[in-house]
Amino acid sequence: MDTILEARNLTKQYEDFSLSGVSVEVRPGSIVGFFGPNGAGKSTLIKILAHQAPAQAGSVRVFGLSYEDREREIKNRVGYVAQEPPFYADKTVQWTARFAAPYFARWDGAGFYGLLEEFRVNPLKKVKHLSGGQKKLLSLALALSHGADLLVLDEPTAGLDVVYRRALLERLRAFVADGERSVIAASHVTDGLDQIAEDVYIMNEGRLVMHEDKDELLSKWKWIHFRDGALAPAIVDRLSNVQRQPFAVSGLTGDFAGLRQALEGALAAGDAKVQNAKLEDILVSLIKGA
Amino acid sequence: MDPIVRRSSFFYLSTLVIFSAVLGKYLGVDPWPAFEVIPLFMPVYLAAAVLSSERGESYGFLRMLPVSDRAIVRRKFGLILGAAAAYWLFMMLVALARWNSGVSGPSTLVYVTLVCGCGLVLAACCQVGIWRFGLPLTTGVTAAFLAVSLVMAIVHMVGLRRRADWPVLTQLAGVQWLAGAPWLSVVALAGLSVAVLWGLMRLGIRMKVSSEAYL
Numbered sequence A: 001m002d003t004i005l006e007a008r009n010l011t012k013q014y015e016d017f018s019l020s021g022v023s024v025e026v027r028p029g030s031i032v033g034f035f036g037p038n039g040a041g042k043s044t045l046i047k048i049l050a051h052q053a054p055a056q057a058g059s060v061r062v063f064g065l066s067y068e069d070r071e072r073e074i075k076n077r078v079g080y081v082a083q084e085p086p087f088y089a090d091k092t093v094q095w096t097a098r099f100a101a102p103y104f105a106r107w108d109g110a111g112f113y114g115l116l117e118e119f120r121v122n123p124l125k126k127v128k129h130l131s132g133g134q135k136k137l138l139s140l141a142l143a144l145s146h147g148a149d150l151l152v153l154d155e156p157t158a159g160l161d162v163v164y165r166r167a168l169l170e171r172l173r174a175f176v177a178d179g180e181r182s183v184i185a186a187s188h189v190t191d192g193l194d195q196i197a198e199d200v201y202i203m204n205e206g207r208l209v210m211h212e213d214k215d216e217l218l219s220k221w222k223w224i225h226f227r228d229g230a231l232a233p234a235i236v237d238r239l240s241n242v243q244r245q246p247f248a249v250s251g252l253t254g255d256f257a258g259l260r261q262a263l264e265g266a267l268a269a270g271d272a273k274v275q276n277a278k279l280e281d282i283l284v285s286l287i288k289g290a
Numbered sequence B: 001m002d003p004i005v006r007r008s009s010f011f012y013l014s015t016l017v018i019f020s021a022v023l024g025k026y027l028g029v030d031p032w033p034a035f036e037v038i039p040l041f042m043p044v045y046l047a048a049a050v051l052s053s054e055r056g057e058s059y060g061f062l063r064m065l066p067v068s069d070r071a072i073v074r075r076k077f078g079l080i081l082g083a084a085a086a087y088w089l090f091m092m093l094v095a096l097a098r099w100n101s102g103v104s105g106p107s108t109l110v111y112v113t114l115v116c117g118c119g120l121v122l123a124a125c126c127q128v129g130i131w132r133f134g135l136p137l138t139t140g141v142t143a144a145f146l147a148v149s150l151v152m153a154i155v156h157m158v159g160l161r162r163r164a165d166w167p168v169l170t171q172l173a174g175v176q177w178l179a180g181a182p183w184l185s186v187v188a189l190a191g192l193s194v195a196v197l198w199g200l201m202r203l204g205i206r207m208k209v210s211s212e213a214y215l
Helices: A042-049 A067-077 A095-105 A108-119 A132-143 A163-175 A214-220 A256-269 A279-289 B003-029 B033-054 B058-062 B068-096 B105-131 B135-162 B171-180 B182-209
Strands: A005-013 A016-028 A031-035 A057-061 A078-081 A150-154 A182-187 A199-204 A205-211 A223-229 A240-245 A248-253 A272-276
Touching: A005 A042, A005 A095, A016 A042, A016 A057, A016 A182, A016 A205, A031 A163, A031 A223, A042 A057, A042 A182, A057 A067, A057 A078, A067 A078, A067 A095, A078 A256, A095 A132, A095 B003, A095 B058, A108 A132, A132 A150, A132 A163, A132 A182, A150 B033, A163 A182, A163 B003, A199 A214, A199 A279, A205 A214, A205 A279, A214 A256, A214 A279, A223 A256, A248 A279, A248 B105, B003 B033, B033 B068, B033 B105, B033 B135, B058 B068, B068 B105, B068 B182, B105 B171, B105 B182, B171 B182
Parallel strands: A031 A182, A031 A199, A078 A150, A150 A182
Antiparallel strands: A005 A016, A005 A057, A199 A205, A223 A248, A223 A272, A240 A248
16 A cells, blocks of 8 residues: 555634645655644644544545545544543543443453553543543553554643653654554654654644655755854855854755855855754744745 | 443433332322323433433544444434333333223323423434534523423423313323324324434434534
């Protein structure tokens, strides 16, 4: 199968927000990250992709099937983690698992309780007494315990401490390691998912601003640090996020290949140096420039 | 048993047991006015079961599971139909048991079926209302409707005891006409109620499928 998920021209209109013409493609074995500021439309998109909210226009096909015809089959193979997992608040973790288990064709009870133990979530505790992070971990345990081939995660690391965040990131890497399964995650850039995402979508105000392979993206975007006056003004004008300090200037470029030749003199003379940009820098630059 | 049905059926069963234990016994021992008034409580109990089963329901969680909105709506409406049928069967059996004593008659069968049919439709409207307008608003409207109905039922009961010319619901012209062929009327009324329920279920499916997860 070439694609695990394919979405075309998704549109969703709310009173004060609209998602416009977003298309997404997820290949097997990939971790796809949706990044953007608050209100960018990441959660709305994730909900549509996981069939939690209907789109007003556009189509979603998962494993080559549509939710309209094969919802049960698709959901058996998709693990979804909501931004705020909507469990029965008055029920226990154990009750929640017993409720969900009969609906999944490949439910792994032992695996689920193993994950709860690893995540230190007490199965006898009522959901309303769990912290936000624990609810997220419970949701992750459910998503990982029914043989899913695709994980759709909305801010999965939010509310998790650094230990669980790292454990989760490792688990997601391992999940896609066989090259058959994939992960889709929406996130604020700074929470670690930017480190493991291979395919990057950047969103702002309900639109897709950019989609690119992360390695290619990072090869294009670089910080240029240079001595004040070492670069021609025409080159400096091509930089964004320009920050001036005494005797030194820094600027970001999204076209390092195009700028490289012009920089060679300054680089050779030691008047300029190049530093890899972080996804967060790119995001800020794109959002500010939009 | 299906977990969605299991969770909701607790509320339907408990209200049915309470109805049978608290009110149903009057049908078995009291004179004929019991069959005038007690069936009127059936819509109250059934609507209360719908409202209480929806309190704390998490459609967001259900949508995470491999079960379609269509299947969820069918299960919910199946429960309403099953509960209404249980109330109806209970009252019909008691009516038939007291047939020879003259307490019940053909018009009682028609009247019980008519009230249970209305209760079924009311409960289904309640369910659709919850999906369309949310639980708080639907609870308020239903509670107000049921309160007025109960007051009218109590007034009716008091009237039956004190005034000779008070209208007797089982003796109304329409009920009497239907009681001319009681079993045919019972089947027709039940069929009509189920047809309306079916229509409301289709509406419910359309609404659920196009709704956000939490509704």
